[in-house]
Amino acid sequence: MTNPSLLILPGDGIGPEVMAEVRKIIDWIGDKRGVTFDVSEDLVGGAAYDKHGVPLADETMAKAQEVDAVLLGAVGGPKYDDLDFSVKPERGLLRLRKEMDLYSNLRPAQCFDALADFSSLKRDIVSGLDIMIVRELTSGVYFGEPRGIFEENGERVGINTQRYTETEIERGARSAFELAMKRNKRLCSMEKANVMESGILWREVVTRVGKDYPEVELSHMYADNGAMQLVRAPKQFDVIYTDNLFGDILSDCAAMLTGSLGMLPSASLGAPMANGRPKALYEPVHGSAPDIAGEGKANPCACILSFAMALRYSFDMGDEADRLEAAVEKVLADGVRTGDLSNEEGVKPVSTSDMGDAVIAAL
Amino acid sequence: MTNPSLLILPGDGIGPEVMAEVRKIIDWIGDKRGVTFDVSEDLVGGAAYDKHGVPLADETMAKAQEVDAVLLGAVGGPKYDDLDFSVKPERGLLRLRKEMDLYSNLRPAQCFDALADFSSLKRDIVSGLDIMIVRELTSGVYFGEPRGIFEENGERVGINTQRYTETEIERGARSAFELAMKRNKRLCSMEKANVMESGILWREVVTRVGKDYPEVELSHMYADNGAMQLVRAPKQFDVIYTDNLFGDILSDCAAMLTGSLGMLPSASLGAPMANGRPKALYEPVHGSAPDIAGEGKANPCACILSFAMALRYSFDMGDEADRLEAAVEKVLADGVRTGDLSNEEGVKPVSTSDMGDAVIAAL
Ligand SMILES: CC(C)[C@H](C(=O)O)[C@@H](O)C(=O)O
Numbered sequence A, B: 001m002t003n004p005s006l007l008i009l010p011g012d013g014i015g016p017e018v019m020a021e022v023r024k025i026i027d028w029i030g031d032k033r034g035v036t037f038d039v040s041e042d043l044v045g046g047a048a049y050d051k052h053g054v055p056l057a058d059e060t061m062a063k064a065q066e067v068d069a070v071l072l073g074a075v076g077g078p079k080y081d082d083l084d085f086s087v088k089p090e091r092g093l094l095r096l097r098k099e100m101d102l103y104s105n106l107r108p109a110q111c112f113d114a115l116a117d118f119s120s121l122k123r124d125i126v127s128g129l130d131i132m133i134v135r136e137l138t139s140g141v142y143f144g145e146p147r148g149i150f151e152e153n154g155e156r157v158g159i160n161t162q163r164y165t166e167t168e169i170e171r172g173a174r175s176a177f178e179l180a181m182k183r184n185k186r187l188c189s190m191e192k193a194n195v196m197e198s199g200i201l202w203r204e205v206v207t208r209v210g211k212d213y214p215e216v217e218l219s220h221m222y223a224d225n226g227a228m229q230l231v232r233a234p235k236q237f238d239v240i241y242t243d244n245l246f247g248d249i250l251s252d253c254a255a256m257l258t259g260s261l262g263m264l265p266s267a268s269l270g271a272p273m274a275n276g277r278p279k280a281l282y283e284p285v286h287g288s289a290p291d292i293a294g295e296g297k298a299n300p301c302a303c304i305l306s307f308a309m310a311l312r313y314s315f316d317m318g319d320e321a322d323r324l325e326a327a328v329e330k331v332l333a334d335g336v337r338t339g340d341l342s343n344e345e346g347v348k349p350v351s352t353s354d355m356g357d358a359v360i361a362a363l
């Protein structure tokens, strides 16, 4: 049997620092659990642009297609703000999503009990919050053609196209229903079927797929109302299924409800490969945080928890994932805090590396 | 001199009830201030569909084009859920917006001090909140062509088109900058320029228009981050300018921060007419609330405050608008509450009509 393989793309900003902590955990699992990962590392985003003039080299793309899972840190930074659209750091990430065909983006919005007071929302509104947002990730207005800036009647016009085929809506919906089956069996689908025909088709296809999951209670909500309801009473939701653009906004809104962005992981999954594992990329929800990069202040938990998702969804190591998540929760309960989570009086923030060590100690 | 003219479209659900309170105030202004409005009334939404088979009759559309301002209650209801897309109640509203060319939608998100505890957010995060969202209302993915559900490679595909010309972006931007000049001189423009070419053009045009307003501090934010920042620290914003679809979602998110949707008005403004007044439609942000329609429980304040916006933006009666707004605030401070705002112990909710009377008494 070959070892499970992992491509690590630390990327920009705090990406490398938080990823260093994940590598400690990978090593720990090799030592203590006897599961050795074949780890390779490469560049993405601004780091790749600096070396190759593109935010993702073809060789890196090819590697990503071959490994069992990709783990990404973060991309972007002010240094790259003036680059042309086609070579911006984000394009590296978007290329990975598209070419690996990672259509199902899982974004848990979970409020850790020890951190509920960091939320801008009242404690009782968010404590115990545990939503899973499934965002369609390879289609919609992110990739639809025609797109671009064109000349028309003597002025320019910016065009993007929202496009969803039945197949695209359906495969994402199936992954959302499957998740709902393992959770509280409630799925809310969000679109703007009152305004957009693509939303009408979305609602129709999700309803049809729902017939295969009679145990799941399916509801539909307009995306604007969805944003309201997330703010008003987020605990009403279990799984939310929505498109690429709505998912971008609604999942960020949901993430911020928890008040601790530095804690939130994500998984982007595609179709099963020959070995039965889904194509997969894991990344923290937070960005590259250039303002604190290199200072050892970043919170590595989101990246560590992204690796926990990899253990669960790519490597059939659900128990190990549970243990890793429990270790993170224990560390928080013990009051260990990186700078992003230590505005309480008298709590001294620990460094990125101390946080990683604390998680390992808790394991 | 002719009287100022007003077309009232109560619409569906609680629309007629809340509008009845506005009519009391219009009468009061006629009596006490000697300003008589020529008021006509007509149907929109489901109510128009029931009578004419369309959610807005051509004659009503023609009337709307002629009056100084339109005041709309709300449209929609479960009775109309299964209607064809083309005759749904919402289409009546969208037709008004499009044919009157109401490109600038002003949505204040204001937190009334007496109501700050209704917010799901902590008091200190929202008390004193006063944001103005300017949403482009006549273009973007709401109206772009091609649109529809098409057959392609043996399956259906739902298509909508995001389309913005420089002219469209610019005229909305000017109205946003003008508002910022009258407020705290800060404008944040939101798009997804990292993903969408239409967002790139948006950012470029807004930046260019900003050169004409050197006193206004202009910033740009990706819309997903915008959603996060609205939840995290909404008071950082003064005026926000964004497109039709982002505006739909972000303004609803912002509205819900205040916790009292029943209080929020909106204005949709177009180009100046021959008499110098802008084409204008005013409507509450809340919907038709079919669950409580006809029971006298609805909060008329959002509709009353929409009329206050009409006084300010259509009729040059800013002082009268200030007085009306102050009257509403006084009534709230006195503890008068409709059902939506009375979950406090010992507070007995008043009826829609009592609330209207209380506002008049405070005037
Ligand atoms: C970085 C950016 C391209 C990306 C997106 O818009 O999808 C990010 O916001 C995300 O949600 O992962």
Ligand SMILES: CC(C)[C@H](C(=O)O)[C@@H](O)C(=O)O
Pocket: A194, A195, A224, B090, B093, B094, B248
């Ligand atoms: C009713 C609907 C068509 C409308 C919109 O999407 O614009 C509403 O949500 C709004 O924001 O005014």
